[in-house]
Amino acid sequence: MSTPASAADAAAPPPPQRTVQVRPARDDDVAAIVTIVAENVRLGHLLPRSAADVRHSLDNWLVADRDGSIIGIGSLLVMTPVLVEVRSLAVAPAAVGQGIGAALVRGLIAEARRRGFPTIFALTRAVGFFTRLGFSITEHERFPEKVWRDCVLCPLRERCDETAVVMALHDQAGDPDDTATSGDARP
Numbered sequence: 001m002s003t004p005a006s007a008a009d010a011a012a013p014p015p016p017q018r019t020v021q022v023r024p025a026r027d028d029d030v031a032a033i034v035t036i037v038a039e040n041v042r043l044g045h046l047l048p049r050s051a052a053d054v055r056h057s058l059d060n061w062l063v064a065d066r067d068g069s070i071i072g073i074g075s076l077l078v079m080t081p082v083l084v085e086v087r088s089l090a091v092a093p094a095a096v097g098q099g100i101g102a103a104l105v106r107g108l109i110a111e112a113r114r115r116g117f118p119t120i121f122a123l124t125r126a127v128g129f130f131t132r133l134g135f136s137i138t139e140h141e142r143f144p145e146k147v148w149r150d151c152v153l154c155p156l157r158e159r160c161d162e163t164a165v166v167m168a169l170h171d172q173a174g175d176p177d178d179t180a181t182s183g184d185a186r187p
């Protein structure tokens with residue numbers, strides 16, 4: 001049997017709605033983005049990005065905004081006119097497992113498709129996360145642009161533990177995720 005609500009409970013205002021919006025980054029998000037990147041660089045998850053780099057590439061970033069707090073980030077990095085990378089994807093530890101990472105990647109895919117890129121890829125240790133979103137495992141050698149731009153500078157290049165994952169974008173025009181660069185994650 002449920003306990004009847006007290007008069008005080010009945011009078012209490014409803015809890016605030018905690019919605020998550022995946023949206024394009026703005027100038028005032030740069031500090032939060034840099035903080036999340038830095039935390040993940042320290043943990044060995046991401047490559048560094050400076051504030052100047054983030055500001056310069058702001059059009060390529062999405063953020064997950066929960067009631068004004070940035071709890072997730074992700075960016076596109078253009079490798080060539082026909083190849084774009086998912087880069088600097090991260091969700092705050094307190095917010096993982098709520099669909100926010102998936103919402104960010106779907107937003108980045110939609111944006112890459114909107115810009116006409118035929119191929120999107122990532123180098124990642126979160127392989128299952130990406131394959132569930134429709135990426136396929138492939139060879140690093142398929143992306144010599146990436147190898148020459150970033151991997152040559154990486155101390156782990158001879159024993160890289162990241163897997164290359166790729167998705168073709170041109171043949172999925174009817175994909176329901178194609179509609180927007182913003183959306184709600186799971187509550």
Ligand SMILES: CC(C)(COP(=O)(O)OP(=O)(O)OC[C@H]1O[C@@H](n2cnc3c(N)ncnc32)[C@H](O)[C@@H]1OP(=O)(O)O)[C@@H](O)C(=O)NCCC(=O)NCCS
Binds near residue numbers: 040098099123
């Ligand atoms: C990877 C990451 C972005 C996922 O964000 P998220 O908001 O937790 O993702 P979602 O809630 O959309 O999806 C969670 C699912 O992905 C899976 N997942 C998360 N990280 C994973 C990993 N490293 N390997 C495999 N699967 C992973 C979870 O197990 C979960 O599966 P479930 O739904 O069956 O429980 C987040 O864990 C993160 O910020 N990691 C650190 C940074 C990082 O590694 N970034 C990727 C660089 S390419």
